[in-house]
Amino acid sequence: MAAAQAARAASLLPFCRLFFFFLFSYLCFSSSAVRSLSQEGLFLLAAKRGLSDTDGVLSNWNPRDDNPCGWKGILCDNSSGAVVSVDLSNTNIIGPFPLALCRLSRLSFLSLANNNVNSTLPSGISSCKALAHLDLSSNLLVGTLPETLADLPLLQHLDLSSNNFTGAIPASFARFPSLQVLTLTANLLNETVPAFLGRILTLQQLNLAYNPFAGGRLPPEIGNLTSLQNLWLSFCNLVGEIPDSVSKLGNLTNLDLSNNRLVGPIPPSITSLRKVVQIELFNNSLSGEIPSGMDAMVSLLRFDASTNNLTGSIPVELCRLNLESLNLYENHLTGGLPPEIANSTQLVELKLFNNMLSGVLPPDLGKNSRLMMLDLSYNRFSGELPAHLCTGKSLTDMVLLDNAFSGPIPASYGECSSLNRVRLRSNSLSGVVPPAFWGLPHVSLLELAGNRLTGSISPFIRNAGNLSQLIVSGNSFSGEIPAEVGQLHNLVDFHGDGNAFTGALPRGLLGLSLLAKLDLQGNRISGKLPNDFRSWKQLSELNLANNQLDGSIPPQLGSLPALNYLDLSGNLLTGSVPLALQELKLNSLNLSNNHLSGSLPPLFNNRIYERSFLGNPDLCSNADASFMQSCIRLQEDRAKHRALAWLLRSVFVLTGVILVLGIALFYWRYRSFKRSEKRKAADKSRWTLTSFHKLGFSEYEILDSLDEDNVIGSGGAGKVYKAVLNNGETVAVKRLWATSTKMENNHSKGDNGFEAEVATLGKIRHRNIVKLWCCCTHRDCKLLVYEYMPNGSLGDFLHSSKAGLLDWPTRYKIAVDAAEGLSYLHHDCVPPIIHRDVKSNNILLDAEFGARVADFGVAKIQGTYGKGHDSMSAIAGSLGYIAPEYAYTLRVNEKSDIYSFGVVILELVTGKRPVEAEYGESKHLVKWVSTTLEEKGVDHVLDPRLVNSGFKEEMCKVLNVGRLCTSPLPINRPTMRRVVKLLLEICSDDKNNPVKKDGKLSPYYYEDASDHGSAA
Structure with missing residues (x-):
């Protein structure tokens, strides 16, 4: 037995030796592979393991490399090879802060900006002892700010903006030994702005804007920061007066305390800020006069104290400054405009509208500068217009509504080719308009209504190829409307009522395909109405009342698809009312005081039209209409004067004619039908x-x-x-x-x-x-x-009588759906797509009120115009939805879509349209919401139909998302991906959430990998 076992052991010995040989070789190989990577590379791999790399940007972090210096986002010191910089910004990584990075002993630069870093910021970050630059902005960090951040001895730049930090700024921050930039904007910090920040004497930038701080004063200790260059405390709920200690900030270049609740006067000591370039104090409740000592601030380029309650007159000292922009609009200022303003060589913008200013404008205004924007509307200015306003050839907007200017329009204005908007309504201007002024090539709005101007419209108007609104109502213009008006192919509105125009209606007007409103009532236009309206597909208003038109009303008027207002009263029109007019969807019809005859079309035998046909004695009604004489009675009276033979002969002749015409009409229609069928068959084959x-x-x-x-x-x-x-x-x-x-x-x-x-x-x-x-x-x-889409567009549904069907859960679901669609365009299409016309009418609703984004007729694929922001040659979009920077710079990016979507959110919450008459001049829904919230509170903003629905808290949160999306600064608007998350998080704990099922988010609202695609 022992011998047999020894024999078997001897036979297995070679196999055991071979097994141990391969095992030893594998262990040696694995050991050498691990040893080939440096210790810092192992730290980086440990950090990677805690993150979700959804886009695979860290795919080249390979454990088989012997040196991590070539990895994505890694920068090493040339001499020692140690990792000194980790930049993983904009890489879409997800997960908690990778504390393993703090084990890199030489790491001085760390940026994880614009990612999805979540959870809280650990106190162990204090172990990153070598950090000089830390940027964690635009992430999803929550909780309070770690007190241990102040233990980083070399930290100079700290940016934690656009996160969800709450609570107070830690008192330990006063211990920062060398911090130069502190940026905590757009968080949820809810304590007061602390005074101990004044002890960080090395600070050069302090940015705390857009935080819901508790109401408190601006700490006077801020004046101790003598190295401070930028102080940005907009939307920080500051109250009380501006402390005099601000004057100690001798190196300050930008002071922004806008959108707070500051009161009292502007401190006179503010004039000692010699290096300041920009001061923003708007949207507060400041009072008193602008400090007269500001003439010493020679570096000031922009002073904006708009939308306050300033009183008194404009100080002469202020107008002696070499200002670039002076905005004092919407206050209670009186007196005149000091002549010294004309000496400002840098003046580009002057906006003083909505005050009580009076007197004559300085004759040399604009002579010594390159003035671009001039808005003096709604004041009491008088005298003649300055002749040198456009000497710098840069003036684009001349808005002088509702003043008392008199005299002629200066001839020099005819050479101002840069003008884009001219609004001189409601003044006392007189004389003949300079011929060249009619033909300014870039003018889109020419408004001369409500003056005493004479002469005729010059044929030079053919040069105004960009003109879309021509408003000359209420003057004394005469002569024929020139045929050259028909060359204005961009003309949308033509208001020439209340003048003395003569001659026929220019046939060239019939070719203007964009014309929406034509109002020429109260003139002396004669001749017959034209009968070819094929190009007027967008005409909604036609008013030719109180002229001298004759002939019959052309039935072709009934073919205008968009016409809803028709007034031909007070003319010399004859014949019957065409049956084709019944096809129009009219809100107003007036054919009174003409010479019309015959019976009314059946649709007009309605009391709502009882004042539409007054002053036409030969018109009658075949129905029992109390406001119109009966056609039967009228025919009976006339029949008494006819002979019976004539009646019988007429009947036979009429019957024969009808029979012949019927046969001819039948034959003609039969042949037309056959030709149409052949033509359709031929056309179908060519599709x-x-x-x-x-x-x-x-x-x-x-x-x-x-x-x-x-x-x-x-x-x-x-x-x-x-x-x-x-x-x-x-x-x-x-x-x-x-x-x-x-x-x-x-x-x-x-x-x-x-x-x-x-x-x-x-x-x-x-x-x-x-x-x-x-x-x-x-x-x-x-x-x-x-x-x-059975339910049509959101805009039509929301602003109609059916809006009551849209309860809050349905509106919330629509907002999430639309946000998901736009997020897909911005973030998941390669390259990204910018919609450029986001509005409620372009969001369609299916049978279950699911939302779809539609109408991509003006969409652009990002990057088709070069690097950076795409620049367009004209504004695309709809009134009330256009982002402020898009309207003025014509530069479009995804932030423009986010602003427009924010307006849609405000529509859903308020139930109001983006532009309504109740908002007033130059106002829109965004500004109305902001003003109403400040003056009346949130109950006056929410849709009254939903206030008592039990969802007020959720509505307020969605309203805040809409306000964040419509932030005036594009950089402060969240991405669409973040908007989706903010909307979903609003009701994340609510089991009745309209986008939840059984307390969990429905898979319908998560992105499906099968839906992802490429835009190009």
Whole structure:
């Protein structure tokens, strides 16, 4: 037995030796691989293990490298090879702060900005002893600020902005030995601004704006920071007066205390700030006069004390400054404008509107500067207009509404080619307008209404190719309206009422396809009305009352799709009221005081039209209308004077004529039908269909649905039809107007957004973006086929009588859906897509009120205009939704979409439109919300239909998100990805959350990897 066991052991011995050999080799290889990486590389890998690298940016952090200096975001010292900088900003990493980085003994620069670093900031960060620069801005950090941050002996730059830190600024911050920049903007700090910050004597920048601090005064100890260059405390809930100690900040270049509750006068000692470049004090409750000693502040480029309650006159000393911008609007200032303002060579902007200023303007105003913006509206200025306003050839806005200016418009204004807006309404200007002034090439708004101007409109107006609004009402203009007006292809509004124009209506006006309002009432226009209105697809208001027009009313007026106001009263019109006028969707109709005859069309036999036909004695009604004589009675009276034979002969002749006409009409219609069928069959064969999804229908089904009975909408781009297909499915078909023009190289331009819509929606797959099934093209006709949205647009639903169906859970769901769609465009499309026309009318609702973002006719793929912000040649977007910086700089980026979406949120919360008459001149929903919150409180802002619905707290939180999105500074607006998270977090603990199921967030509201796509 022993011998047998020894034999078996001897036979296994070679195999054991081979096994131990391979095991030893593997262990040696593994040991050498681990040893090949430096200790600092191991620390970096430990930090990586605690983070979620969703985009794979840390994929080259390879444990097999012997040196981490070539890894993404890593910078090493050239001599020692030690890691000195870690920059992982904008990499979309997720997870808690990687404390393992603090084990890098030479690490002096650390930036994790604009990521998703979450949880609290650990107190162990004090172990990063070598840090000089720490940037954790735009993350998701919560909790209180660690007191141990002050234990970093070399820290000079600390940026924790745009997080969710709460509580107070720790008292330990007073111990910072060498801190130069402290930025805590856009957090949730809710204690007062502490006085001990005045002990950080090395500070050069102190940025605490946009925090809900408790109400408190600006600490006088701030004056101890003599090295401070930038003090930004906007939206910090500061109260009381500005302390005199601010004057000790001798190195200060920027002082921003705007949007607080400061009271009292501006301290006279502020004039000792010799290096200051900009002072922002607007949106407070300051009073008194502007300090007269400010003439010593020779470096001041901009002084903005707007929207306060300043009284008194404008100090002469202020106007002696070499100012670039002087904004004192919306105060209670009196007196005149000192002549010294004309000597300011740097003056670019002068806005003094809504005061009680009077007197004559300095004759040399604008002569010594390059003045660009002048707004003196709603004051009491008088005398003649200064002749040198445009000497610098830079004036773009001349707004002088509601003053008492008199005399002629200076001839020199005709050479001011830079002008874009001219508003001289409600003054006492007289004389003939300089001919060249009519033809300024860049003017989009020319408003001369309510003056005493004479002469005629000059043919030079043909040069005003950018003119969209021509308002000359209430003057004494005479002569014929020149035919050159028909060359103003951008004209939208033409108001010439209350003048003495003569001659016929220029036929060139009929070719203006963008014309929406034409008001020429109260003139002496004669001749017949034209009968070709094919180009007036957008005309909504036509007022030719109290002129000398004759002839009949053309039935073609009934074909105008957008007309809702028609006034032809007080003319010499004859004939009957055309039946075709019943096709119009009119809010107002007035044909009174003409010579019309015959019976009214059936639709007008209604009491709501009882004042629409006064002063037409030969008109009658076939219905029992008490406001109009009966046609039956009128016919009976006339029948008594006719002979029976004449009546019978007339009947036979009429019957024969009707029979012949009926046969001829039947034959003509039969031939027309046959020709139409042949033409349709030929046209269908020439259509080209491009599909973006698997289709269950053909282009022929789409073409057969293009019937006027199926029209469900019409706009500036075209008509929209509802098409019910053979398979029972319903789609929406958008037929674009044929408005392309030819370029010099025979290529077309201006396709009403067709190519932009196809290029964008054709490649997008997302549940909150409207689905583009396919497109059909044929010659100059283009069709877009979308999924059908039964509930229409959010704007139409929210601002109609059906708004009561939108309870708060539904509105909240719509906001989240739309935010998800825009977040996908901004963050998940490669390259990102900027919508550029976000508004409630471009958010469509399905049968369950799910939201889809639609209408990409002006969308742009980011980066197609070079690096940085895309710059457009004209403003795209809708009034009330356009971001402030977009309207003035024509530079567009995703922050413009975020501002527009913020306005949509405010619409959902308030139930109001973005622009309403109650807001007043130059105001909109964003400003109304801000003003109403400050003056009346939140109950006056929330939609009164929802105030008692039990969701007031959630509505207030969503309102805050909307206000954050509409921040005037683009840098302070969150990204769309952050907006989605903020909205979802509002009701994250509420089991009744409209976007939750069983207390958990519904998967419908998480992004599906299958939906991700590329925009190009």
